[in-house]
């Protein structure tokens with residue numbers, strides 16, 4: 001009986017441990033790693049809006065292009081801005097010391113950030129910048145208070161502000177932050193389009209953190225199937241072996 005329990009516990013994957021611990025509720029990123037169009041849009045946005053500060057230096061351009069279905073010549077022509085060759089690592093030329101002076105913090109490499117922070121955190125982070133004149137770049141962030149990063153997607157989202165409403169707190173009417181961000185409509189995108197753009201970037205970062213996730217899942221089914229067949233065979237073999245003993 002105990003052996004069965006052991007086998008069962010090996011087969012059932014352990015619960016995923018989500019990174020986090022943030023007190024702010026996170027929105028569901030709802031990404032789809034099988035959606036190549038989304039990954040490609042994400043890569044394009046990432047190279048245009050993020051790569052100036054953040055590298056993904058544990059990845060190679062060629063591998064990324066192949067994995068998410070971008071033809072190599074298009075990748076080279078349109079998405080490599082540093083003069084790097086397609087086979088090279090995705091490094092940028094940001095001087096860490098200078099960057100630390102400008103932003104108060106060095107922009108970290110983002111290859112693995114989706115594993116560290118979790119996709120919901122990234123999705124929420126990129127949608128919750130808000131105007132805060134007390135900060136050096138005039139913006140702050142709901143899930144990353146006192147963030148050093150400027151709101152680089154402002155031209156797409158528009159100018160975001162915290163949404164307040166009057167609520168009764170301890171018998172008194174007070175202006176309370178609703179947890180939502182409102183935008184002034186000056187951005188190039190509607191709210192839905194912006195959410196989708198951020199979802200695409202998040203999707204791309206999730207892929208980046210675990211390029212073989214899909215492949216592993218596919219293999220996993222084969223391995224489980226194989227183990228199951230082996231189990232049945234072993235069972236009948238055992239019966240056969242012991243038949244004459246009793």
Ligand code: HEC
Nearest residue numbers: 049050052053103105106107108113117146147148149152
């Ligand atoms: C102008 C430079 C700059 C650009 C462009 C930029 N960032 Fe940042 N980013 C930073 C800096 C600086 C930090 C560190 C903030 C801090 O520690 O206060 C940061 C932090 C982050 C973090 C948090 C990392 C962590 O785990 O602490 C994420 C995620 C992130 N950026 C994503 C992005 C994405 C996605 C884009 C493109 C849409 C982008 N950044 C564009 C400068 C930049």
